[in-house]
Each structure stands twice: as C-alpha cells, then as structure tokens.
Amino acid sequence: MCGIIGYNGKKNAIPILIEGLKKLEYRGYDSSGIAYFIDNQIKIFKEKGRISELEKLLVDDKPTIGIGHTRWATHGKPSKINAHPHRVGNVTLVHNGIIENYNVLKEELKKKGYQFQSETDTEVATALIDSLYQENDNKLEILEKAKNLLKGSYAFVIMFDDCKDTLYALREGSPLIVAKSKEGNLVSSDIPAILEYTRDYYLLEQEIAIITKNDIKFYLNREEVKKDMLTFTHDIKTASKDGYQHFMLKEIHEQPTLIKNYLDYYFNNLDLIPDISKYEKIYIVACGSAYHAGLIGAYLIEKYGNIEVKVEIASEFRYKKNFLTANSLVILVSQSGETADTIASLRLAKENKAYTLGIVNVVGSTIARESNQVIYINAGCEIAVATTKAFTLQVLTFSMLAYKLLKKNDSQLSQEVFSDYQILSDEVNKLLNFNYQEIAKKIAKHHDVFFIGRLIDYYLALEGSLKLKEISYIHSETYAAGELKHGTISLIEEGTPVISILTDITIYEKTISNIKETKARGAYSLVIARDNLNINQDIYDDVIKIPNLSDLVTCVLTVIPLQLLAYYVALELKYDIDKPRNLAKSVTVE
Ligand code: F6R
Numbered sequence: 001m002c003g004i005i006g007y008n009g010k011k012n013a014i015p016i017l018i019e020g021l022k023k024l025e026y027r028g029y030d031s032s033g034i035a036y037f038i039d040n041q042i043k044i045f046k047e048k049g050r051i052s053e054l055e056k057l058l059v060d061d062k063p064t065i066g067i068g069h070t071r072w073a074t075h076g077k078p079s080k081i082n083a084h085p086h087r088v089g090n091v092t093l094v095h096n097g098i099i100e101n102y103n104v105l106k107e108e109l110k111k112k113g114y115q116f117q118s119e120t121d122t123e124v125a126t127a128l129i130d131s132l133y134q135e136n137d138n139k140l141e142i143l144e145k146a147k148n149l150l151k152g153s154y155a156f157v158i159m160f161d162d163c164k165d166t167l168y169a170l171r172e173g174s175p176l177i178v179a180k181s182k183e184g185n186l187v188s189s190d191i192p193a194i195l196e197y198t199r200d201y202y203l204l205e206q207e208i209a210i211i212t213k214n215d216i217k218f219y220l221n222r223e224e225v226k227k228d229m230l231t232f233t234h235d236i237k238t239a240s241k242d243g244y245q246h247f248m249l250k251e252i253h254e255q256p257t258l259i260k261n262y263l264d265y266y267f268n269n270l271d272l273i274p275d276i277s278k279y280e281k282i283y284i285v286a287c288g289s290a291y292h293a294g295l296i297g298a299y300l301i302e303k304y305g306n307i308e309v310k311v312e313i314a315s316e317f318r319y320k321k322n323f324l325t326a327n328s329l330v331i332l333v334s335q336s337g338e339t340a341d342t343i344a345s346l347r348l349a350k351e352n353k354a355y356t357l358g359i360v361n362v363v364g365s366t367i368a369r370e371s372n373q374v375i376y377i378n379a380g381c382e383i384a385v386a387t388t389k390a391f392t393l394q395v396l397t398f399s400m401l402a403y404k405l406l407k408k409n410d411s412q413l414s415q416e417v418f419s420d421y422q423i424l425s426d427e428v429n430k431l432l433n434f435n436y437q438e439i440a441k442k443i444a445k446h447h448d449v450f451f452i453g454r455l456i457d458y459y460l461a462l463e464g465s466l467k468l469k470e471i472s473y474i475h476s477e478t479y480a481a482g483e484l485k486h487g488t489i490s491l492i493e494e495g496t497p498v499i500s501i502l503t504d505i506t507i508y509e510k511t512i513s514n515i516k517e518t519k520a521r522g523a524y525s526l527v528i529a530r531d532n533l534n535i536n537q538d539i540y541d542d543v544i545k546i547p548n549l550s551d552l553v554t555c556v557l558t559v560i561p562l563q564l565l566a567y568y569v570a571l572e573l574k575y576d577i578d579k580p581r582n583l584a585k586s587v588t589v590e
Contacts, residue, residue, distance in 0.1 A: 002084075002096040003027045003070040004176065005193050006157040006167045008211050009184015010064055016183070017068035018058075020193040021051050023239070026247065026383040027190065028584030029070035030078035034058075035085040035092050036066030037164045042092050046083035064184075064213070065165065067157045069094035072584045075102070076119025086123045088114065089130035090161040095122040096189055097153035097174035098589045105149070125150060129158065139163065140222050143170055143208050153340065153588060155204075157187050169209040174588045175338055175365065176204040178216055185211045191232055192239040192381055199232040203364045230364055238380030246577045248384035248471070252563050253432060255389050259556070260425040262378055262393055266400055267421070273400045274357065274373060275408070276301070279329035282309045283354075285317045285345045286333035287587065289391045289466060293359075294333050295459035296555055297398025304552065305405030314341035315590070317348075324352035331357045335382055335390035336586035337365025344590075346370055359397050361390050384578045385585050386470045388563045391463065392556055399552045406552075413550075420549040424556060427547050431560040439526060439542050440568030443468075443497050449476040450492070450518070452484065453501035454511050456555055461501050464562030471570040471580045481514040494522035499565075502529040503546055503554050515539045528561055530554060 003024025007016045017034045032054045033046025038061045047053040051070070069084035075098070076082040084094045099105070102121035105128055110116075114127045128149060132142040139160060153173025160168070169176055169187045179186045181197035187209065188194050194201060202209075207218040207225060218225050244250035266273055276282060282301070284294035291313055298309035314332075318341055324330070330349035334342045337360040346367055349356050358371030361379045368374045377393035403421075407414040443449060449468060451461035458480045465478040479488055481500070492498065498518045502508040508529070516539060519525050527540040532548040544561045546554055570577045 002072050002189070003029065003193070004094050004096055004155060004157055004187070004189040005068045006066070006169065006187035006211065007184055008065045008165070008167050008213050010213065011183055012062045013064055013066040014058060014061065017066050018051065018055060019196070020186075020188060021068045021070050023192040024070055024188070024190055025051065026192075026385060026578060026585055027070065028072045028385060028579065030073050031080065031083035032068070032070045033083045033085055034066055034068040035087070035159065036061070036063035037159065038063040040164065042087065042159065042161065044085055044087060044092065046080055046085070048078050048080050048083065065159070065167065067092070067094050067159060067167065074098055074589060075121045082118045082120050084122060086118065086120065086126045088123060088126040090133055091126050091130040091158060093122070093126050093129070093156050093158040095125060096155040096588065099125050099150055099154060100152035101150070125154065125156070133160065137162070139168060140208060140219055143168060144222065147172065155189060165212055167211040169204060169211060170207075171204050173340070173343075177201045178204055178209045178211060180216055184213065185216055187211055192383065195232065195236055195239050200229050201232070202227045202229055234380035239383065246384065246567075248386055248388060248567055248577050251382060251384055251389045252560070252567065254380070255392055255560070256425045256429040256432070258379055258389055258393060259396060259428055262396060263421050263424065265378065270404070272375065273404050275404055276329055276401060277305065277307060277405055277408070279355065280325065280327040281323065282307060282329045282331065283317070284309060284311045284331045284333060285314050285342065287314045287339050287341055289387045289463055290333040290335060290342070290394060292459055292463040292466065293391055293394035293398065294331070295462065296395050296456060297401065299456045299459060300398055300402035300552060300555070301405065304402040306409065307405070312345075314339065314345045318344040322348065322352060324349055324354045326353040328352070328354040329357060330354045331359060332367050332371060333359045333394055334365075334367050335361045335379070335387055335394075337362045337367040338586050338588050340588050340590050343367060343370070359394055361393070385580055385583045386467055386566070392559050395559065396556055399556065403552055417550045417552050420553040423549075424553050427549070427557055428560055431546075431557060432564070434544060434561065434564070436561065436564045436568045440565055440572050442524065442542075443474070443526075443565070444472070444569045444572040446495070446497050447475060448491065449474055449497045449499065450488070451476060451478040451499045451501070452481040452511065452514060454481050454507045455504050456551065457501035457504050457511065460503070460555060460558050460562065461499070463559065464499065464501070464566070467563055467566035468569060470583060471566055471575060471577050472573055473575065473581070474569065481511040484514055484517065489517060489521065492518050492521040492523050496523050497526065498523040499526045499528065501558060502527060502533060502535065503558055504551070505530065505533065508533055512539055528558060
C-alpha cells in the first residue's frame, strides 16, 4: 500500500526522498509526492502515475529536510490533488492508512471554516491537526490530542510551518520505522528505504517521534522514553534485484538457500516449533496466498498429526460467530505481519482467550509482536508484490508443525521425512532449471485458464491460479477436480488451458478421469505430476514432473513450477511483473 519516507540531515533531501520512494515502489502506488522546507517556505510537488512523472516536476533546490509519499488510492481516485503530501494551514503531512471517522471530523472542521480540495481522509486529518495547532502550539500535546480524536489506522510524518528543523512521526495500525545514520535521520514505512544508509532502526509503537538533524527522541504521554534499537540482519542483497530482471524471479531463485537455512535453523532449534496437539480446536486464519498456505497446512496437520484444523479467511473470520475458547489455538499467517484483517482476527482471538501463534516474516511487525508466540519464516525482504519465497516458507512451516506431530506418532516415518527434508533444497534447485518458457508461451495466448486438483493438489492449484491472475491478468479459475462436472466444464473449449496437479497419491486417479473429461472437450492439458505416478501420455500435452518425496516435502516442490509458470506467462505478455496493477504488497486497510 502507500509508502512513506522522511529525511532530516545535512545532505540534499530531494535525491534521498526520491530514492527512498523508489525503494518503496513495490508496495504498490498510483501517485507520489514530496514536500520540503527551503528558504523559509514549504514546497510541494506531486503527480499521478509513476515516480518518474514526479521527477519531471522537480526543481534544482537543495533542502535538507523533507517528506515523501507513494499513494495507493483508497479515498478518492488516483490524481494529483488526492496525492500526498497534503497541506492545510500550518501543517504538511504524509499518511498511510485509513481514517475511519473522517466524515464526522470533516463536518466539524467545515463548521470551523475549513474547506477541502481533495476527496481524501488525509486532508481531513491534516486540517484536524492544524485546527488543534490554532488552539495550542505545543506539538506533543497537539499530536496526543489528535491520536485521541482519530479513529482507524495511520502512520503520519508531519512538518509544522513554525518548526523548520523538525519532523514529527506517529502511528497507529500502519507501520513506521525511524533510523539514525551518518547521512542524517530517516523515517519510513519500510526497511528497504533506509538500508542504503543504515541497518539499525527503531520500530515506532505508541510513541511520538521527534526527528531533528542530530537526534531522534520518543515521547509517550509527553514523557520521553527510551526504545530498543533493532538491526536488520538479512543479507542486504535481499532488498536489491542482484542482477535479476525482476524481484519476483530473484525471490524465486533465493528459495533453495532460504529453505536450507530455514531447515538447518529449525532442526537445530526444534523447540521453536510448538507441539500443537494439546488444543481442542485449531484455526488457521490468513488472507490471500497466506490463506492458501493455511489450507495446505491444515491438510498436512490433519493427515500427519491426526488433528482437525479449520482454515478461515481473515476478513470473514473477524465478523462471523466464533467458537473460540481458552483451549483454542489460532494460527495467524502473514508475510508482512501488518495485514489489517489478520491483525483484527488476532485481536479477536486474544479477546476470547485463545492462544495465538503467528507465522510471520517481518520481524517486529504487529502480528509478530502481539501473538503469544511467533515462528519467523526468515525470508528476508520480499519486494515483489506477488509472494513467492514467503509463501513457500509458510508452507514449510506448516510442514514442520505437522512433522513435529508425526515424530511423536510415527518415529519411523518421521525418519524418512527427515531424509527428504535434507534433499529438499537441492530438489528445488533442480526444478528452477526446467524450461517453463515454452509452456508459458502457449498459456499466454489465452484469456481463460483452469486449474484443477483434489485435496492438497486443489489447495496448491488455488495458489498457482492466484499467482497467474495477479501478474499476467489472465482470468483463471480453480476447481476441486470433482466439481468440474457440476457446471464449469461448460466453459472448456477447443484449446482452453487446463492445468492439473497430481501429487496426492491417494486421489490422483480420480483427477485423471476429470482431466480426460476436459481433454475430450478439446482442452490443452498441462499436468504437474509426482514422478512415480502411473500416468498415460494421452492425458497431457505437456507435463512437469515433481520428485517423489514425502507429502510434507513434495508440496513445497510443487509450488516452484506454479510460480515460474506465472512469472514466464507475465514476462511473455510484457507486464510490470513486480508491480501488478491495483495491487499492494501489504494490505494495511480493511
Ligand atoms: C499474493 C499475495 C497476497 C498476500 C496477502 C496476505 O501474491 O501476496 O495474497 O498473501 O495479501 O499478505 P500477508 O501475508 O502480508 O498477510
């Protein structure tokens, strides 16, 4: 979603703000802007479209303090006027998040004489802070008051006209980090924007940060507080393309190393993977791909742990009747750890006394901090909007949760699975080298694609289809293979691509019958199948073979061709793979 950068130091702020915004592009945006102090006045530049459009407007100033923003439209269409920074009276700010009570506030502010140019909730928040400033010029008091009046989620970086050497930052619900560096002090919504200058940062929580050229101070209830500094420990390359054409391709190729590191770490620290057998009810709650990882996870835990698991979409779970008790376990899966609906589900679970376990990538994120326990997937920065490496490591985490249960129940089988884990990284590597381009060319010609599978293969198919839709804009549907006959088969025409997943040895023959039904109606059939299955050539036009290992490992392998197929189809269609239209990396609003 939106991105924030702020700089206060001795260098020219403009290139630092622009480079910072470019590092945040991956979050998704449709307009951008910067504001800075120069010659005792504030200058604002903003434009619809890519940052390159904004750059065309910039002039040759050398300010040393400023703020910048990439906006992903929520209130009001993408336009210059709705873009940030917003300025009202003496206040200029950038904002991530959504102010839920902005309509009520807007009416009250209109009565005080404020007029609004944009359709945004942000302009209302700016006017609110300005109206508080008219009554009191103590900035901490103003911002504490604003916190009490604003409902919703926000991260703000603010400049006041009478305070030309200071930035103010505060947040609720949307992340902000603050960092000191030799080049000056920085504030940002995400780590990649600061990594060029420092690896050390503070995670803003309830405090207000006051950022001057030489110092950063934090205040809570107007008292100064000390905060612990965090350090970004991953390879800095995780935030760069490292020679690859796209972040997505680079992140796919990082997987063998990440998987190896993950398994080495967790097999040496098996206590960090909890035994989840003691709970009466287990829920997995997440959104999007993380939800698909949850579906795969539930399958593995049910099969190998013999425990029933319910999987819920977070935006549904938070509003439906719940049956949570103190004996329930709620597993929240989130790469960013900041997805609004997943956070709300976590809080709901805690209100109902359930135990919460976060499976999270971003260290120190809201879900990581608020869950009773967290398993970090250690994927490093994931920049491409379409998740790949984080998804794979989420699946691997569920595989480990199921493995832990299996180890208790069947030590011999668990020993075999252990051997499979040892070769997983190498097998992933081999799958990276298949020639997906030729198949991708065939799929790229079509407007509709179908994915089918049963049980775990259906859940894997859901993720394959989502990946394809997200970045290639080809419409695709996923069906539990047995459901095709109940309506959808009417859509199969001569040449329609049907991608079938056949790795579940207990059910693949049934899926083969369904593939035959689609082939009989002219479908182009791509089969992604476990190597050892008895499959006749008449059911496919193309086939991709997955090594025959335990289910706990094969599911991780099956993800790889699905990711690369989506990637190469989008490449063939020449789309902006790392920044698909309308999508945001981290969905911090409902
Ligand atoms: C798809 C994708 C999204 C996310 C979803 C949840 O490629 O990335 O579907 O999986 O928005 O995000 P997190 O995992 O950050 O909670």
